[in-house]
Amino acid sequence: xxxxxxxxxxxxxxxxxxxxxxxxxxxxxxxxxxxxxxxxxxxxxxxxxxxxxxxxxxxxxxxxxxxxxxxxxxxxxxxxxxxxxxxxxxxxxxxxxxxxxxxxxxxxxxxxxxxxxxxxxxxxxxxxxxxxxxxxxxxxxxxxxxxxxxxxxxxxxxxxxxxxxxxxxxxxxxxxxxxxxxxxxxxxxxxxxxxxxxxxxxxxxxxxxxxxxxxxxxxxxxxxxxxxxxxxxxxxxxxxxxxxxxxxxxxxxxxxxxxxxxxxxxxxxxxxxxxxxxxxxxxxxxxxxxxxxxxxxxxxxxxxxxxxxxxxxxxxxxxxxxxxxxxxxxxxxxxxxxxxxxxxxxxxxxxxxxxxxxxxxxxxxxxxxxxxxxxxxxxxxxxxxxxxxxxxxxxxxxxxxxxxx
Amino acid sequence: xxxxxxxxxxxxxxxxxxxxxxxxxxxxxxxxxxxxxxxxxxxxxxxxxxxxxxxxxxxxxxxxxxxxxxxxxxxxxxxxxxxxxxxxxxxxxxxxxxxxxxxxxxxxxxxxxxxxxxxxxxxxxxxxxxxxxxxxxxxxxxxxxxxxxxxxxxxxxxxxxxxxxxxxxxxxxxxxxxxxxxxxxxxxxxxxxxxxxxxxxxxxxxxxxxxxxxxxxxxxxxxxxxxxxxxxxxxxxxxxxxxxxxxxxxxxxxxxxxxxxxxxxxxxxxxxxxxxxxxxxxxxxxxxxxxxxxxxxxxxxxxxxxxxxxxxxxxxxxxxxxxxxxxxxxxxxxxxxxxxxxxxxxxxxxxxxxxxxxxxxxxxxxxxxxxxxxxxxxxxxxxxxxxxxxxxxxxxxxxxxxxxx
Numbered sequence: 001x002x003x004x005x006x007x008x009x010x011x012x013x014x015x016x017x018x019x020x021x022x023x024x025x026x027x028x029x030x031x032x033x034x035x036x037x038x039x040x041x042x043x044x045x046x047x048x049x050x051x052x053x054x055x056x057x058x059x060x061x062x063x064x065x066x067x068x069x070x071x072x073x074x075x076x077x078x079x080x081x082x083x084x085x086x087x088x089x090x091x092x093x094x095x096x097x098x099x100x101x102x103x104x105x106x107x108x109x110x111x112x113x114x115x116x117x118x119x120x121x122x123x124x125x126x127x128x129x130x131x132x133x134x135x136x137x138x139x140x141x142x143x144x145x146x147x148x149x150x151x152x153x154x155x156x157x158x159x160x161x162x163x164x165x166x167x168x169x170x171x172x173x174x175x176x177x178x179x180x181x182x183x184x185x186x187x188x189x190x191x192x193x194x195x196x197x198x199x200x201x202x203x204x205x206x207x208x209x210x211x212x213x214x215x216x217x218x219x220x221x222x223x224x225x226x227x228x229x230x231x232x233x234x235x236x237x238x239x240x241x242x243x244x245x246x247x248x249x250x251x252x253x254x255x256x257x258x259x260x261x262x263x264x265x266x267x268x269x270x271x272x273x274x275x276x277x278x279x280x281x282x283x284x285x286x287x288x289x290x291x292x293x294x295x296x297x298x299x300x301x302x303x304x305x306x307x308x309x310x311x312x313x314x315x316x317x318x319x320x321x322x323x324x325x326x327x328x329x330x331x332x333x334x335x336x337x338x339x340x341x342x343x344x345x346x347x348x349x350x351x352x353x354x355x356x357x358x359x360x361x362x363x364x365x366x367x368x369x370x371x372x373x374x375x376x377x378x379x380x381x382x383x384x385x386x387x388x389x390x391x392x393x394x395x396x397x398x399x400x401x402x403x404x405x
Numbered sequence: 406x407x408x409x410x411x412x413x414x415x416x417x418x419x420x421x422x423x424x425x426x427x428x429x430x431x432x433x434x435x436x437x438x439x440x441x442x443x444x445x446x447x448x449x450x451x452x453x454x455x456x457x458x459x460x461x462x463x464x465x466x467x468x469x470x471x472x473x474x475x476x477x478x479x480x481x482x483x484x485x486x487x488x489x490x491x492x493x494x495x496x497x498x499x500x501x502x503x504x505x506x507x508x509x510x511x512x513x514x515x516x517x518x519x520x521x522x523x524x525x526x527x528x529x530x531x532x533x534x535x536x537x538x539x540x541x542x543x544x545x546x547x548x549x550x551x552x553x554x555x556x557x558x559x560x561x562x563x564x565x566x567x568x569x570x571x572x573x574x575x576x577x578x579x580x581x582x583x584x585x586x587x588x589x590x591x592x593x594x595x596x597x598x599x600x601x602x603x604x605x606x607x608x609x610x611x612x613x614x615x616x617x618x619x620x621x622x623x624x625x626x627x628x629x630x631x632x633x634x635x636x637x638x639x640x641x642x643x644x645x646x647x648x649x650x651x652x653x654x655x656x657x658x659x660x661x662x663x664x665x666x667x668x669x670x671x672x673x674x675x676x677x678x679x680x681x682x683x684x685x686x687x688x689x690x691x692x693x694x695x696x697x698x699x700x701x702x703x704x705x706x707x708x709x710x711x712x713x714x715x716x717x718x719x720x721x722x723x724x725x726x727x728x729x730x731x732x733x734x735x736x737x738x739x740x741x742x743x744x745x746x747x748x749x750x751x752x753x754x755x756x757x758x759x760x761x762x763x764x765x766x767x768x769x770x771x772x773x774x775x776x777x778x779x780x781x782x783x784x785x786x787x788x789x790x791x792x793x794x795x796x797x798x799x800x801x802x803x804x805x806x807x808x809x810x
Contacts, residue, residue: 016461050481056421057485058492065491068499069484072477076455079474080462086470087463094473098503099548143504 001125003166004029007039007135007157011174012231013077014044016084023084023092025172025231026130030090035125037164038132039157040081042073063108067137067147071097074134074153082132092130095121097137097145102156104138104146111138111146112214113155116163133160151212158215162222169219169226171211176230177237178203178210180402181255185390188403192253193236196243199253200226202345202379207258216240243347251355252346252400255393259340259386261291262314263306263371266321268331271303278328279305282320288313292341292374292383302331306372308383311337339371340389343381344396356380362399368392406530408571409434412444412540412562416579417636418482419449421489427636428489428497430577431535435495440530442569443537444562445486447478468513472542472552476502479539479558487537497535500526502542502550507561509543509551516543516551517619518560521568538565556617563620567627574624574631576616581635582642583608583615585807586660590795593808597658598641601648604658605631607750607784612663621645648752656760657751657805660798664745664791666696667719668711668776671726673736676708683733684710687725693718697746697779697788707736711777713788716742744776745794748786749801761785767804773797 006026013019022038030036041047050070054061061069078094085092100120104111124131135153138146148155154171161169178200181189195203197220204213210228219226219240229237247253269275276295283290293307309317318335325333342363349355359380363370368391372383384392397403411431418424427443435441446452455475459466466474483499490497505525509516529536540558543551553560559576566574583605586594600608602625609618615633624631624645634642652658674680681700688695698712714722723740730738747768754760764785768775773796777788789797802808 016458019462053421053481053485054488057424057488060492061488062491062497065484065487065499068501069481069488072481072484075480076458076474076477079470079477080458082470083459083462083466083474086467087465092467094470096473096550145501 001035002033003037003125003164004034005037005039005157005161005164005166005169007153007169007171008041008231009153009173010041010044010046012172013040013081016080019080020084020088022081022231023088023090027085027088027090030130036130037121037125037160037166038081038130039135039153039160040074040077040132041135041153042077046073046076064144067108068145071134071137071145071147074136078132078134085130085132090130091128092132093124094132094134096134098139098143100133102138102159104140104148106140106144106146109147110149111140113138113148113159113218116159118163121164148214154212154215155218158218158224158226161224162218166224169224171226171228172231173210173228174230174232175210176233176235177228178208178240179254181393181397182257186255186394186397188394188397192238194239194241194247195253196247196347197240198243198378199345199347200240202376203254203256206256206341206343206345206379206381207260208256211240248348248351250346251348251352252344252402253348254345255396255400255402256343256345257340257389257393259389260311261308261339261341262311263308263336263339263383264314264317264321265304265306265334265336266325266330266332267304267334268302269305269328271297271301275303275328276305279321279324282324283317286316286320288317292372292381294372308339308341308372338386339383340386340392341381341383342389342392342396343379344400345379347378349378349380358399359396362395363392366391366395406440407438408442408530408569409439410442410444410562410566410569410571410574412558412574412576413446413636414558414578415446415449415451417577418445418486421485424485425489425493427486428493428495430636432490432493432495435535441535442526442530442565442571443486443535444540444558444565445479445482445537446540446558447482451478451481469549472513473550476539476542476550476552479541483537483539490535490537495535496533497537498529499537499539501539503544503548505538507543507564509545509553511545511549511551514552515554516545518543518553518564518623521564523568526565526569553619557619559617559620560623563623563629563631566629567623571629574629576631576633577636578615578633579635579637580615581638581640582633583613583645584659586798586802587662591660591799591802593799593802597643599644599646599652600658601652601752602645603648603783604750604752605645607781608659608661611661611746611748611750611784611786612665613661616645653753653756655751656753656757657749657807658753659750660801660805660807661748661750662745662794662798664794665716666713666744666746666788667716668713668741668744668788669719669722669726670709670711670739670741671730671735671737672709672739673707674710674733676702676706680708680733681710684726684729687729688722691721691725693722697777697786699777713744713746713777743791744788745791745797746786746788747794747797747801748784749805750784752783754783754785763804764801767800768797771796771800
């Protein structure tokens with residue numbers, strides 16, 4: 001049995017008309033001889049409505065009840081998709097997390113999948129049914145409903161594909177694949193035919209919204225090929241898969257940017273052991289994620305320390321930093337929202353020299369100053385002034401020959 | 406542990422404000438030293454919305470998926486009520502049918518409860534939590550979601566009260582109890598302090614919408630006292646309970662009416678064995694419920710046959726009757742929508758003579774013609790012209806001394 005998992009997000013099931021289209025797409029795939037498992041998100045807007053209801057009750061809703069509430073969106077969607085298939089002459093059955101035991105840990109609203117009982121789904125597929133599974137939800141050992149966090153339906157889909165040994169997990173979305181850069185600001189950008197798990201992981205953590213990070217981790221672990229494609233046509237998208245030799249030939253696969261970070265600086269702190277801990281412990285305790293960090297020591301035994309956080313956390317981080325500044329007798333504290341992070345990603349970097357140098361010189365030629373740098377084996381990121389974002393993306397795209405294909 | 410089950414219908418949880426009121430009411434009951442189980446319906450209007458979505462997909466939705474869809478309304482409601490209790494400083498936990506195994510048969514949309522595992526709820530109550538259970542839903546042996554039919558939350562509540570050995574099942578509704586007659590047309594009507602299960606069963610099947618028939622059957626079987634009361638005040642309502650001697654002292658407990666039936670007549674059919682079967686078999690096959698039947702034989706070996714059905718079924722029944730008329734060579738077929746059924750109910754009838762005679766003479770004194778009659782041990786019903794409905798209710802209410810209290 002060749003099993004295909006097809007995941008449809010909220011916009012793909014945003015109306016009854018669209019639900020009918022999804023039903024037809026699933027039936028076409030089945031008609032091609034595949035055993036089909038659908039994973040469906042809540043109808044567009046539905047989850048936000050439910051979240052708002054919860055917040056009308058209280059600002060801090062009980063987390064167990066919150067998950068029980070928001071998971072109803074997916075339950076309604078799978079029932080409607082199954083109805084649509086059945087009404088079109090097909091055969092379908094919806095499944096909720098408890099019915100196929102999508103077991104998770106107990107971390108409400110950010111649960112992680114532990115296991116899935118594939119047997120019941122396999123029986124259903126063997127009977128010729130399309131199995132329509134509620135995304136985003138799980139159950140813990142005690143049978144409580146959990147949810148996987150926003151974007152969690154991608155994770156549901158990939159985990160199901162792994163559990164069922166599916167030949168591919170297709171993620172239908174409103175973009176038609178993964179691009180070498182954002183086509184809106186870089187007209188030379190083109191769609192990638194394939195990309196490695198590691199590159200996709202880097203891109204997901206750099207803020208690319210195509211796939212949920214956790215779903216790529218699972219895909220990598222279980223070697224599930226993930227096909228990112230559009231729900232609006234039959235066109236092929238981008239395959240996220242195991243690295244191959246061809247991928248390594250290219251130094252850089254894509255250029256990314258992120259304008260949603262802010263840079264905070266605390267200047268004139270004593271350059272002695274323990275100071276960084278004093279600064280970052282309270283930040284961590286406030287559940288604020290720090291991305292890049294840079295420290296400039298000066299000759300007078302004092303240092304300036306800068307770091308980036310999500311702009312949504314900047315206000316709170318600044319407040320914490322001001323308190324620390326008083327304790328440490330620091331000279332000043334400041335925040336800069338007008339920054340952008342520009343990155344290049346590519347597995348080919350591992351075996352090529354001079355990539356960072358080329359990155360820096362390309363920006364320098366345009367007079368773009370680099371404020372912070374962060375690298376991994378397959379990624380280089382720089383923080384620059386926000387106004388240069390588009391220019392930086394375009395010149396990097398050109399410099400690393402991404403425009404030529 | 407004194408357990409109280411409190412059931413709230415859709416209008417009682419129709420807004421976040423009302424949900425908060427329900428939460429407070431449950432907490433007050435708990436503060437009185439009771440272990441509290443809440444049974445909650447979907448927010449007013451929600452179920453209709455879901456049904457409409459299903460019908461936008463197809464006119465004949467798959468029944469399994471239909472139940473999976475409509476049951477989301479109750480799931481959202483119990484989560485919100487639990488959140489509200491927790492946010493007000495109380496302790497609550499929501500439960501869905503699968504979590505406490507409200508086992509039903511497999512009849513989607515009209516499932517009957519087979520059993521409930523009370524253990525998990527008992528544990529929760531012992532921990533001091535208010536258990537908030539989704540009404541209307543069950544699961545079959547295979548774990549599929551079923552629903553109990555409209556009004557099924559009453560049945561959920563009474564079945565839970567039976568399974569938990571609750572001292573009372575309180576049904577909160579938008580009326581403040583069961584009345585001797587509809588106060589809107591009979592100003593002398595008053596609220597009953599108590600009523601027997603059998604009387605309530607008769608009244609439910611006569612169309613009184615206070616309680617779901619099945620819930621009264623279960624209450625009677627397991628002797629669960631059911632308290633019908635308003636959610637808008639602390640006022641006592643009507644207790645539905647085991648018959649006692651005091652109840653028997655009154656000949657009649659209440660007067661009811663129903664204007665939602667139609668009378669069909671097929672005239673001039675041969676008065677020979679087997680004719681009635683030829684008429685009612687196809688009606689039954691069309692799932693049309695026949696209420697009263699009357700046959701007038703004439704001297705020429707022909708008979709006229711009349712029966713009543715719900716007005717919503719009248720059109721279809723007429724069509725079937727017309728086909729039969731052709732086969733039987735009947736003289737004519739007609740339908741009359743301008744009828745009403747007026748009934749008196751009371752356990753005291755069993756031990757009192759002349760009740761029917763008094764009923765008939767009371768109507769006769771007002772010039773009201775009786776078209777059909779049906780009786781049980783504790784009920785007399787007559788079909789009359791619809792225009793006399795209010796008058797008939799008032800004179801019967803007066804004649805049987807219901808106005809005097």
